[in-house]
Amino acid sequence: MGKEIFMPDEELDLSVNLGGIIMKNPVAVASGTFGYGGEYEGFIDIADIGAVIVKGTTLEPRCGNLPPRIFETPSGMLNAIGLENPGVGIFLQEYLPRLRDQGVTVIANIAGNTIEEYARMAAMLEGNRGIAGMEMNISCPNVKEGGLQFGVDPDMVYKVVKAVKEETSIPVMPKLSPNVSDITAIAQAAEAGGAAALSMINTLMGMAVDVERRKPVLGNIFGGLSGPAIKPVALRMIYQVYKAVKLPILGGGGIMNYIDALEFIMVGASAVSVGTGNFVNPCLARDLVWDLKKYCIANNIKSIEEIRGAAVQ
């Protein structure tokens, strides 16, 4: 509402090939912020979104963490949902067919407790029509290796990406955790393991305290910080990874408008994802595409490629 009528140049092609994931425009919605798409029908035509990365699925259904699960912080929010989901089987039977029929570019998101679980899920997704890409949430603790998160150890990242890659022809895109000391080592391990693209960044681990009750606010104590508060961290990490690997990057972290999106593109992202911003403006993905087109026309840019990495020195 309140937007001027302006038809961006239809000739301008903003489609992106993200390591084999073909997106009609460079804006995706991040996993866990858009459900399985249906929640936002009515606000936005979800087939118009570059890619819908659906809520993370696990091998077995999960009921999620004890509430409270979310808490707003300065220019951001903490969440500890706990991967509540109906399981990969229900995703394939109930949600995927509907999304496919609507012409939505779907990127599945998988999370596992062991390498074998990731591989099994990849095998289950393989062969299903309508999955353009497979994002791997590697911020889960590996129960076999004593609960250490997959995403913080280059060796484990290599192994889990390789195991998934061996089970599927769908382009594999690990989502990197920012809670590491050297993000480039993780990115290189993912590249060596056979990743087609990198998604970054996942949330930064944080917490909040309820001073009156003298307790952590979140039921899970710790939660993932997202929103504009983390944008500078995300930009820095993508900048570093862009220089360290050849893989295309899906960049996000606090994007609220097209200027934010341009920042991500200029540090090397091939496409961007919006997450927390969807909660504020469910039409953000669509608005970003419009605004990016307007920007390109105004600046005589024919393709996003022209400005990708422009700020990297």
Added chain:
Amino acid sequence: MPFIENGLVLRHIEVSRDMYELEFIAPAIAPDCRPGQFVHIRSGLDNNPLLRRPLSLYDVDKKLGSITLLYKVVGKGTNLLTRIRPKEYVDAMGPLGRGFSLLPPRKTALLVGGGVGIAPLVYLARVLQQQGCKVKVIHGVESRRELVALGKLREIGVEFLPSTMDGSAGYKGLVTDLLLKKVNPADIDFVYCCGPEKMMARVSEIARENGIAGEVSLEEYMACGVGACLGCARKLKSSDAQYKKICKDGPVFGMEEIEF
């Protein structure tokens, strides 16, 4: 069907200390509104505060296409919201959530509100009254100046009993004691309740003891408001391991479903 629109503010007044009534024109949202639903309001264009605030429908004028909200300033978001002036716009998303189920005509409904929890019950009172139900409203507050819904409830024409902790108006004491002393359970077919959890727990208990069914409206931190983020989770008695989402499965739930 929910919409997002910039609603032209008609009226925005402080009706009691830190309590505001905000009326705005929302031609897309207003027609589908049902009592107990909410709108998700953006309090500023800055990123801080970032998220929308869920506010229940206090009154809806479908002829005019306007929505009225009643809110209490509790933090940064609601504080910022107070600055929006008439003739300015408010960014609203709605109507969202599952509202109250409506009692059939000629039945008697008891509406029990605590503090600002009276908000969704006022629009409910209007709709129930319109469809020919008998409506009794009881409202518990600290002091008489917080009886902000008095005017609207009088205009709707429902029976109204207040309780105040300081005795400045109506019954002196808790609204649940007023309920026990002044309401004959035999007269009531259904109870609707919204307020602090402790109060809703006690009202649910009293209703159950008297074999009266009812509904409560819950509150929780929300992010998306549409069931996508799974943030506002609550376990129901009947739902085993599954969490329900207050924004989408609620905010209204059957009294018997809630473990207080």
